Amino acid sequence: MRGAVSQPGTKMLICHCNIITEKEVEQTIIDLLDKDPWQLIVPAKVYHTMQKRGRCCGCFPNVVETIIRVTENYHARSQTSGVDIVSHLDRVRSLRGQYGSKHHEGRCADHRAA
Numbered sequence: 001m002r003g004a005v006s007q008p009g010t011k012m013l014i015c016h017c018n019i020i021t022e023k024e025v026e027q028t029i030i031d032l033l034d035k036d037p038w039q040l041i042v043p044a045k046v047y048h049t050m051q052k053r054g055r056c057c058g059c060f061p062n063v064v065e066t067i068i069r070v071t072e073n074y075h076a077r078s079q080t081s082g083v084d085i086v087s088h089l090d091r092v093r094s095l096r097g098q099y100g101s102k103h104h105e106g107r108c109a110d111h112r113a114a
């Protein structure tokens with residue numbers, strides 16, 4: 001979620017079901033990229049690495065935005081060729097179509113609590 005910027009010293013929850021902060025997700029993504037910078041990271045992989053699992057999955061669009069942001073920043077610091085990075089980041093950004101944007105929280109349109 002691009003608009004979700006945590007304030008210094010605060011811990012912003014990204015997943016209320018599992019009580020996971022944005023910083024924990026960011027660090028997990030960096031750890032995964034350190035192991036393989038070219039892997040396609042999806043929310044399920046992040047949560048599996050953290051030994052968590054999606055419950056309502058309403059946080060996945062925000063996790064996708066975090067994956068995109070952290071991956072872009074990670075590769076911006078690398079020395080790899082620009083063509084390779086653009087191609088890889090296009091794949092990462094395509095996750096938005098799969099998991100929805102921040103305006104669609106991953107729930108079915110007919111999802112009702114009552």
Ligand code: FES
Pocket residue numbers: 014015016017018053054055056057058059060
């Ligand atoms: S808010 Fe993350 S699984 Fe429900």
